[in-house]
Amino acid sequence: xxxxxxxxxxxxxxxxxxxxxxxxxxxxxxxxxxxxxxxxxxxxxxxxxxxxxxxxxxxxxxxxxxxxxxxxxxxxxxxxxxxxxxxxxxxxxxxxxxxxxxxxxxxxxxxxxxxxxxxxxxxxxxxxxxxxxxxxxxxxxxxxxxxxxxxxxxxxxxxxxxxxxxxxxxxxxxxxxxxxxxxxxxxxxxxxxxxxxxxxxxxxxxxxxxxxxxxxxxxxxxxxxxxxxxxxxxxxxxxxxxxxxxxxxxxxxxxxxxxxxxxxxxxxxxxxxxxxxxxxxxxxxxxxxxxxxxxxxxxxxxxxxxxxxxxxxxxxxxxxxxxxxxxxxxxxxxxxxxxxxxxxxxxxxxxxxxxxxxxxxxxxxxxxxxxxxxxxxxxxxxxxxxxxxx
Amino acid sequence: xxxxxxxxxxxxxxxxxxxxxxxxxxxxxxxxxxxxxxxxxxxxxxxxxxxxxxxxxxxxxxxxxxxxxxxxxxxxxxxxxxxxxxxxxxxxxxxxxxxxxxxxxxxxxxxxxxxxxxxxxxxxxxxxxxxxxxxxxxxxxxxxxxxxxxxxxxxxxxxxxxxxxxxxxxxxxxxxxxxxxxxxxxxxxxxxxxxxxxxxxxxxxxxxxxxxxxxxxxxxxxxxxxxxxxxxxxxxxxxxxxxxxxxxxxxxxxxxxxxxxxxxxxxxxxxxxxxxxxxxxxxxxxxxxxxxxxxxxxxxxxxxxxxxxxxxxxxxxxxxxxxxxxxxxxxxxxxxxxxxxxxxxxxxxxxxxxxxxxxxxxxxxxxxxxxxxxxxxxxxxxxxxxxxxx
Numbered sequence: 001x002x003x004x005x006x007x008x009x010x011x012x013x014x015x016x017x018x019x020x021x022x023x024x025x026x027x028x029x030x031x032x033x034x035x036x037x038x039x040x041x042x043x044x045x046x047x048x049x050x051x052x053x054x055x056x057x058x059x060x061x062x063x064x065x066x067x068x069x070x071x072x073x074x075x076x077x078x079x080x081x082x083x084x085x086x087x088x089x090x091x092x093x094x095x096x097x098x099x100x101x102x103x104x105x106x107x108x109x110x111x112x113x114x115x116x117x118x119x120x121x122x123x124x125x126x127x128x129x130x131x132x133x134x135x136x137x138x139x140x141x142x143x144x145x146x147x148x149x150x151x152x153x154x155x156x157x158x159x160x161x162x163x164x165x166x167x168x169x170x171x172x173x174x175x176x177x178x179x180x181x182x183x184x185x186x187x188x189x190x191x192x193x194x195x196x197x198x199x200x201x202x203x204x205x206x207x208x209x210x211x212x213x214x215x216x217x218x219x220x221x222x223x224x225x226x227x228x229x230x231x232x233x234x235x236x237x238x239x240x241x242x243x244x245x246x247x248x249x250x251x252x253x254x255x256x257x258x259x260x261x262x263x264x265x266x267x268x269x270x271x272x273x274x275x276x277x278x279x280x281x282x283x284x285x286x287x288x289x290x291x292x293x294x295x296x297x298x299x300x301x302x303x304x305x306x307x308x309x310x311x312x313x314x315x316x317x318x319x320x321x322x323x324x325x326x327x328x329x330x331x332x333x334x335x336x337x338x339x340x341x342x343x344x345x346x347x348x349x350x351x352x353x354x355x356x357x358x359x360x361x362x363x364x365x366x367x368x369x370x371x372x373x374x375x376x377x378x379x380x381x382x383x384x385x386x387x388x389x390x
Numbered sequence: 391x392x393x394x395x396x397x398x399x400x401x402x403x404x405x406x407x408x409x410x411x412x413x414x415x416x417x418x419x420x421x422x423x424x425x426x427x428x429x430x431x432x433x434x435x436x437x438x439x440x441x442x443x444x445x446x447x448x449x450x451x452x453x454x455x456x457x458x459x460x461x462x463x464x465x466x467x468x469x470x471x472x473x474x475x476x477x478x479x480x481x482x483x484x485x486x487x488x489x490x491x492x493x494x495x496x497x498x499x500x501x502x503x504x505x506x507x508x509x510x511x512x513x514x515x516x517x518x519x520x521x522x523x524x525x526x527x528x529x530x531x532x533x534x535x536x537x538x539x540x541x542x543x544x545x546x547x548x549x550x551x552x553x554x555x556x557x558x559x560x561x562x563x564x565x566x567x568x569x570x571x572x573x574x575x576x577x578x579x580x581x582x583x584x585x586x587x588x589x590x591x592x593x594x595x596x597x598x599x600x601x602x603x604x605x606x607x608x609x610x611x612x613x614x615x616x617x618x619x620x621x622x623x624x625x626x627x628x629x630x631x632x633x634x635x636x637x638x639x640x641x642x643x644x645x646x647x648x649x650x651x652x653x654x655x656x657x658x659x660x661x662x663x664x665x666x667x668x669x670x671x672x673x674x675x676x677x678x679x680x681x682x683x684x685x686x687x688x689x690x691x692x693x694x695x696x697x698x699x700x701x702x703x704x705x706x707x708x709x710x711x712x713x714x715x716x717x718x719x720x721x722x723x724x725x726x727x728x729x730x731x732x733x734x735x736x737x738x739x740x741x742x743x744x745x746x747x748x749x750x751x752x753x754x755x756x757x758x759x760x761x762x763x764x765x766x767x768x769x770x771x772x773x774x775x776x777x778x779x780x
Contacts, residue, residue, distance in 0.1 A: 043620075043621050044617070044619040044620055044621065045605060045606060045608070045619040045621065045717065046619040047717055048515070048717040048718035048720075068704070068705070069617065069618050069619075069705055069745075069747060070617065070618075070619055071617075072616050072617035072747070073617045073619055073620050076613065076614065076617065076620065077620075089704075090704055090705040090706060090727075091727070091728075091729075093705075093706070093725075094709070094720075094722050094723075094725055120519070122518060122519045122520040122523070123518045123519075123520040123521075124518060125438070125515065125516055125518070126515055126516075126717075127518055127519055128512060128513045128514065128515070128517055128518065128519065129510070129512045129513075129517055129518065129519050129521060129522035129536070130512040130513040130536065130538065131513075131519060132519035133512070133536075146519070146520065146523075148520065189599055190599075191592055191593060191594060191599030191600060192593055192599075194592045194602075195588075195589045195590070195591075195592035195593035195600075196589065198585075198588040198589060198591075198592050198602065199585045199586065199588060199589035200585070201585075201588075202581055202584045202585035202588050203581060203582055203585035204581060204624075208624070209579055209580070209581030209582075209622075209623065209624035210581060210585075211621065212584075212588065212602075212606045215435060216435060216602045218435070223466065224466065226462050227434070227459065227460065227461075227462035227463045227466065228459050228460075229434040229435040229436040229459075229460055229463060230433075230434055230463050230466065230467075231433050231434065231435065231601065232599075233599065234594075234598070234599035314458070314479075314480055315458070315459055315480040315483075316480060316483070319484070325717075326716040326717060327435065327437055327438040327516075327715075327716055327717075328438035330438075330484075332484050333484075335483075335484055337480075337481070338481075339481075355459075357459060357462070
């Protein structure tokens, strides 16, 4: 069973094909796992071997090509006709003498694309340099065009069904954040808090079971709060330190992310000031969101506000978010930052991520929102404050 | 704090440099996150943006290059001198006008490698086709050699310290599998079992906290047991179905994997026969393991045994395993399969993965072992049987 009805995928394909026509390609070789899922429903942890969805510009169902043992997952999770599900033998996997992209090339050739204009995702995770080398070598008469992010830009404006699933993810992350704040306590090991958080993420709610998010629980405690992508450890949480929590609910691989910060003890004045400024900055940023606004406008509203309070932030304050697999839940398209002139449209969705990574400590506050017809809707409902525990 | 003392990394670098000399490269551009960790200790969830460890053939500490906000993670987790930790500005990230590999290229040039023989990991996850294009364009006088898996082959033979950490992961997976078998019950949602499994993986033991493994819990229930990489769902486990569990303990990013199968009800005779044959096949395979044996010898011992019982398996039965990040815990070097002539050496470690994916159902049995001086050592202790629950 695909996550959505067939007509949802048909609409996505139609929007993709419109962009393919603009890009002047005959066929699209989609290898980003999130894009494969988006266009066909395909959902399996098989992206550690080469696989692809082939989308011809002309009407008709795409083709799925992957490892033989994963073809059954394609049958179970996509809307594709079974004769569009093709696979390669297991001895292609990690072979020293042949490469799965040779098989993909032969499928392209068999379907009349040996001399076609083939669009590929040149900067997508898992589309390695060798993948392209093998394809070029196998199809010397084809023209290869790097159309990276073409499908990601289609994904950037969500459908009503996708918004509904992100709302379900919001119900999950509300629970997850409460579990997390409860778990962070002096003397508790960081890994034990991470364990409870992951449990809550995957259990979901009674109504909506969860997936493992594309990013693991981010639990940045004490000195790790100064760097956003540190791993948790066995060390216990300590008194008089801050812990930043960047977490997500994940439903049908759609994400609703949220960050909050917990302080164990009496927070220093400086942290209070950062917390207040960040909260004001978030309000200012959200107030700037509406159809027609540019992404850079939202960042500017934030920047003006925190600059007034005497703070600054050198990194972007958010990005488009939606369906994804590890290692990252972002759509990799629009960013909330200076010089990003993407025009906001209704049902674009962003993770507004205000990470203040200071010298030796940090503070995080973030929420996921959608652009509405008139402004914004924050998906999850959770107090925006510094959580202080004795 | 790096996971191991400095001398461990020095030994790894020395072994890597010996292979670099054989490969005739002046410098290695290491982008595989597991290889970056292996050579320097670097551990952060930052591999969703371009980053690299640069290893000169000549003695001296490697260089770390990554995103500015992650430099602090490099300071906290590696043994590198601080002036070997270099970073790029945040506006390189997902930019439409510049690429982080331009910055990496400038670092290479600044350190005298603008005309060097540069080895890169051409088939490594996250080393995209565009990464290589940008490097070639930025350093037109350099020679780029695809030395993919060079570091992975160094990783394939573990050090005593690594073996010790894999033993810790074994203690974790023993607990995890018991939690999993207890959790699979008629009427329980699959996601709720997954939640408890993940919780156990990350909690670890009192002595050794866990990491989130490179592969999520694999819970293949009923029809999903016919395909190895399916995701769990909200659906409850049903009576008279099998559930295959492929799980891992993960400690300091080192994995000990294990698979077992649970049947809810009275197993059909066919499943009993597969279970018995698989168990015999595993014993035969393990009996063939010793220094000097070839990987294909192990597979042959398995194949002869299950063929006698009237079964066959078209996919490989195992692979080298160790330190890794998502999406996969394999070393991507030696496989236990026909025609793999890798010679087994002491302290190579393998996941012997006997997945029998049949028509509409399946059975899995697997364990992780190391090659010893005289034979093998299975890391985890757990009954090798079909678990039958009423």
